[in-house]
Amino acid sequence: MSDGQAEIDKLGSGSSEDSGSQRAEIFDRPTGWRGFYYHPITQISLLGFVCFMCPGMFNALGGLGGGGQVNPKDQANANAGVYSTFAFFGFFSGSINNVIGPRKTLMFGTWGYSLYIASFLAVNIHPGAGAFVVASGAILGVCAAFLWTAQGSLMMSYPTEAQKGMFISIFWAIFNLGGVVGSAVAFGLNFKSTANSVGNGTYIGFLILTLIGVFLPLFMADPDKMVRTDGTRVNLVRHPSWKTEFLSLFIALKTDPWIILLFPMFLASNYFYTWQFNDYNGALFTIRARGLNNFMYWTSQIFGSIFIGYFVLDQQKVRRRVRAFYGWALVFLMIFVVHVWAYFYQKTYTRTEELAEGAYKIDIYDSNYAAHVWLMIFYGFLDSMWQTYAYWLMGAMSNDPAKLAVFTGFYKCMQSAGAASVWAADGASAPYMNIFLSTWCLTVAGMIFAAPMVYLRVTDHTDIEDEVLMHIEGVERIEPPLITTTEKA
Incomplete structure (x- = not known):
């Protein structure tokens, strides 16, 4: 029996009354150039x-x-606009992704970035x-909601359960x-x-790169044709009616209410950018120092993601539940390290002082x-x-791209929603210290809110009922895949 089949056996045991009669088919992976192209890592x-x-x-x-400007007010207000529309359309973007498919969703999401940079x-x-x-x-906020929803769905559904930290790290390294x-x-x-x-040349260079990104989704494979490295097929992306898919939002909350405990963590996940970029980097440094700081910031992201994703969250010698607590403790510790350090800098300057001419x-x-x-x-x-930890937690809750x-x-x-509120506060010239605290x-x-979810919801293996959204009676049946033990042919 293959390692992949053993993983399916573990996954299916005791998950439903008739699990013994259900089956999960193991597929042969393509070979040659097709094997490379359709490889999940590719x-x-x-x-x-x-x-x-x-x-x-x-x-x-x-x-x-x-945004490289002397007066950051326009950029702060623009970012408030980005994240306001992002927050609204983000709630529905998963449903739209499931109806039109992730590749089209990605393509629709990319062009807003070109428009945004062209505006600068x-x-x-x-x-x-x-x-x-x-x-x-x-406008970018609408586009970004679609791009990031398609991205998250693919990134968390292509790897096996044992690979999710590594795949998130690979994506995060290339993205950064x-x-x-x-x-x-x-x-x-x-x-x-x-x-x-910054000068016009910087914006033109960025604009050209974003336009290249608009066409890249054309070269990506159809998710329906993807087979994971253990031989299991990625669940087919459904294309149900809009009514069914919008109802699935509430079905997801009903069947997996623990996700609500992650909402404060989600709220904070872009909130801290405002102080870091505008109220620290933008306030204290010359333009070339800001550029070098930015370079060091994004470079360190590559190493941080690889460290926690590959060496902590995918450490196979330790059970997944234990890894979840290791990750939580590391992130919690890092919060206090950087904020205590930053506090001693923040108390030495104010917005009025740094915006004064000749500061x-x-x-x-x-x-x-x-x-x-x-x-x-x-x-x-x-x-x-x-x-990385937030994505890994969501990936531990299901393997189904639709869910x-x-x-x-x-x-x-x-x-x-969190980012929109803090960018609006920054645009309204709120004190730096208030934003920092x-x-x-x-x-x-x-x-703190995520801790009980980690304890109560993260298991060593994803349960079968978490593989798909529960079907909606009276609308359209979204049946779970049949899963059980079978030898590879």
Whole structure:
């Protein structure tokens, strides 16, 4: 019996009254170039490059503080628009993904990033076009909801249960290379700049890369044709009616109410970017220092994700439940390390002081620069560990792409609601200290609320009933796959 079949046997034992009569078919994987193309790692890597080109450039731009502008107000208001529409459409994006399919959902989601970056180029040419930036941000929020929902569904459904941490790490490393490359470009182009804002060349470079990302989903495989490395087929992506799929949102909450305990964690997962990028990096540093800080931040994300995903969450010598608690403890510890450190910097400056004309900005050659950039590096570690752990927890709850699309929609909805609120506060010139303390408190609360879910819901193997959304009586039957023991032919 194959290792993959043994995993199915464990998965199916005791999960339903008739589990002994159900069967899960094990498929032969394709060989040759088709075997390479249809390999889950290849497809996750392509998915990573889609996000490298689009959200990666968005992150590189946002990490410069104020989108690389002298006055960060337009960018803060645009981000409030991004995350407001993101939050609204994120709630429904899982349903839309399940109806039209993840590849189309990805393609629809990418083009908003090109529009957003083009708006900053327009402002650089015509300084009075700030309203265009805000409007493009609202449009981007709609697109981003679809892109990230499709991404989460594919990333968590392609690996086997033993590979989920590794696959999340692979995706996160490639995706954050976008931020690394974008930051390196911005740093190089603006190394000799004294204007404290980026030039047109930076925006044009970012725009070209995002346009490449728009077409990359065309080269990805159809999820219905994907077979995991253990021979199990990825559950076919359903294309039900809109009514059925919208009802599945509430079915998911009813059948898996523990997801609600992750909502505070979801809410915090983009909240901390505002202080890091605008109120620390954007407030204290020169433009070239901001570019180098950004480069170090996204580079550290690669290592942070690999560390927690591969070496902690996928450590096969330890049971999955135990790994879940190891991950929780590491993230919780990192929260206090970076925020205690950051507090001693934050209490030394205010918004009024840093926005004053002629205010001192830390440069890469200053003696106090090294200590400040290390804080950015540790914040990058925290962000990647936080996001990887959140995705891993959702992946531990199901292997079905349709159900995971709904979970990811919830994640992105709550994440964006938190981000919209804090970007709006930053646009309204709230004190830096208030934003910092609210960030610290929310991250701690997110982990505390997640702890009972980890204890009560994470099991050593995903149960059969968690593989799919329960069918909806009287509308359309969404039947679970038949699962049981069978020898590979």
